[in-house]
Amino acid sequence: MKFSDILEQRRTDQLSVGLTNLSPLLVYTSPSDVFQFVNILVQKSVGTGWPVFVTIDPSVHDASTxxxxxxxxxxxxxxxxxxxxxxxxxxxKPEPTNWAAF
Structure with missing residues (x-):
């Protein structure tokens, strides 16, 4: 099933989208392709009112990535x-804070 089909079928539901770790995608695919994928996913999800949560391991990638x-x-x-x-x-982002324990 395509993501766009899910968006259309569940448009009125209050859902969120999560990509638990971009790092594996970045290992096997170019950063520009992953960026394009995430950008489209975010735009479609936010356009439906669904928040998007993404994690990336900064110790695996250079800072510019x-x-x-x-x-x-x-x-x-x-x-x-x-x-x-x-x-x-x-x-x-949007406003930097100090480090705090959690």
């Missing part, structure tokens, strides 16, 4: 693990 996806999203949250093993997060 990761950065090219930032403009596609209204909000960007970064996570990290401290030297002590604690997890922290911060909002990067």
């Amino acid at each position: 990761v950065e090219q996806f930032v403009p596609l999203f209204d909000d960007v949250i970064e996570t990290r693990r401290t030297d002590d093993g604690d997890q922290e997060l911060r909002v990067r």
